Amino acid sequence: MPQQRPKRQRAFAKRSRTGCRTCRVRHVKCDETPGACRGCTSNGWECDGYEINRLPRPREVVKSPARILQHAPIESGFRWAMTSDEKRCVSFFLHRTIPSLTSYYDSSLWQRLVLQMCYNEPAVYHAVAALSAVNQDLEMNGIPMPGSALEGTWHGFALEQCARSFALLSKRQILQDPQLREVLLVCCLLFVLLELVCGRFDDATAHLQSGLAILEEMRNQRLSKGLPLVPVEESLLEAFLHLESQAMHHGMVPSLLRLETYGHWYGEESHDFCSLRDVQQVLNPLTDVGFSFLARCWSAPDIDVLARYAELHTEQHRLLSALDQFGLDFTRFSGRFYHLQTEKERRGSDTAYLTYLNMKLACKTALCSKSCPLPESFVGEFKELLSVTLAAMDKLEDRPIMTIDSAICPALFTIAAGCPDYSVRWQAIEALRSWPHCEGYLNSTLTADVATEQLKREMRYLWTETQMNETLSPPGLRFEDSQVWIEGHCLSLEPDKALVSSLRSVSSAQSWACVKASGILAESEVD
Known part of the structure; x- marks a missing residue:
């Protein structure tokens, strides 16, 4: 039998991980000369530097x-x-x-x-x-x-x-x-x-x-030149306008582009939706206008809202009318097409409905006084919003860590910051913490922390009031040594100094609508 040849073994040399970028992409050894390697310069290549x-x-x-x-x-x-x-x-x-x-x-x-x-x-x-x-x-x-x-x-x-x-x-x-x-x-x-x-x-x-x-x-x-449209991809323009609507809650002044695009838009006419994209084209600008309205209402003191109440109430009425019309159009669309949609399209439809439901409730309560709890009559709507939000979260098996579209965080913050039922607010805060992620400007963990501090502030006020007047605590609450028990959950009433420090690292934080409404930084300055 012929003698079997031994298998040839490839020589192995440990590849350098510190060579210049040009040598690395060319898979050649780099002499790593500072500034520009000789291998590149001697061969007439542009040395692309060292990483x-x-x-x-x-x-x-x-x-x-x-x-x-x-x-x-x-x-x-x-x-x-x-x-x-x-x-x-x-x-x-x-x-x-x-x-x-x-x-x-x-x-x-x-x-x-x-x-x-x-x-x-x-x-x-x-x-x-x-x-x-x-x-x-x-x-x-x-x-x-x-x-x-x-x-x-x-x-x-x-x-x-x-x-x-x-x-x-x-x-x-x-x-x-x-x-x-x-x-x-x-x-x-x-x-x-x-x-x-x-x-x-x-x-x-x-x-x-x-x-x-x-x-x-x-x-x-x-x-x-008499050409009214911006010559860019429509979805690119939508992304910038949507991010701007979020940024207005974080201290940004609206741009001229926004005022020209949405200055007279309320979308009150009826639409015959035939696709999820049709839904988005009406809902996106409507929610962007709504975000702008909410930012102005939430960041303004009660006395300023009262001074401009007639103007703001007119805008609120028109927004709610547009949202009501959208709700009717969307219900017809769902009845015709929901059973024909793919799983992802159904998730998109559920998200659109959640966005609409949240915007409607947030706009309804936007002009209410910040110094008093909302009427108990709103509790049912907050519970419905929480139920729809949790259902939407459950359908996301692989939950994203970042998106531009904002749906879950705004809805949970609306509940966590405003529901008259404190146990429902606590459920919304826990839901925010259960899924750390970013929806554009909205960081779920930061949103939960701000909502928690706003809740603490209200609890401190209630505790002082019950002690001074020797009255019973509201149902579902039990105060005990600078703590409050909310439906079995214990919450310290001490301010979160780490959150204050984190917010102070952002120069615009003092003008954020949620920070203004919660009074977090204002209280820390007094302390």
Whole structure:
């Protein structure tokens, strides 16, 4: 028998993880010369510099579905070489972040526009890698509170990717690129989301204002030529306007673009919905107008609301009329199409109904005095809203860690901050804590903390009142040594100093509608 040849073994050399980016994407050894490596300069290549932060190596055995998706191979089609770390992040964005951002509704913004730009625009590609790196860190370590020191490899890598994106955008501005504005808008949107999930609200608002300024400039140029529409993807414009409606609750002044778009819009006419997209096109602007109305009402003292009551009541009446009409149209739509929808479309319909129900109740109670509890007659509506919200949460098996669409957090905050039944408020707070996530500007944990402090403030007032007047505690409450028991749950009445410190790290926090209404920072200044 012929002698069997021994199997040839491939030589293995440990690959450097500190070489320049150019050598790494070319899979060649780098001499790591400071500034620019000799391997690049001697071959006429542009040395793309050194990355300080390299991502940790993937574990061989990973049980979490999120981690398995993280390492799924990405599709071909990129016009430039990619490092292994960037490949991991872009893969995670495609297979995890986009499904997270579209948990409630399908979106041409994320499933088409951003995806296309990620493949064709290097600045968007690096912004995507940055957001994905932060997203992965959040899934491992949770969403940080404002003022947290964000350190570690993932955040460092995200900063480097952001810097690359900024550099590419600056270079394109010098070249007067006609496609630059849409690229800038998509990058702005990605940067807004990144800053929000990191708890950097002021930076997020700065990026948002930059994007809105670009949209205003584009709109003005179109108007000067007799063309009324902004020439960008409709879903991109909707995303900016929706984020702006949230930002108005966080101290941002409405832009000219918003005033021109929604200045006279109330949507009171009837609509024959035939698709979930038809529903969104009516509901989105209606809720954005409603968010603006609520921000002005919640942030104003009772005396200011009373002085402008006639004006605000007229606006409230028109909003409620539009919401009532939407409710009738949506009921007809559900009766005709709900049984024909896919599981995701039904989830979107449930989310739309929840958004409508919350906006209606919030607008109903917006002009009520902040110094007195709401009438008991509202309890039934708050309980219904809580039931619908919890049902919507139960249908989300893989709950997203971040979205732009806001539905769950606003509804639970409406209940937690206003329901006359304290046990129902406590259930809403617990529901917020049970699912740490961000819906645009709304961080569920921060929202729960603010609602808890507002509840504590009311409890301190009730405790003082019962002691002074020697009266019985309200039903369901029991006070005991700077504590209150709410339906068997114990809550300390001491102010949360960590929350105050966290809010003080955000310069705009004093003008947030929820902070103003709760009096958290005002009380801490007195103390």
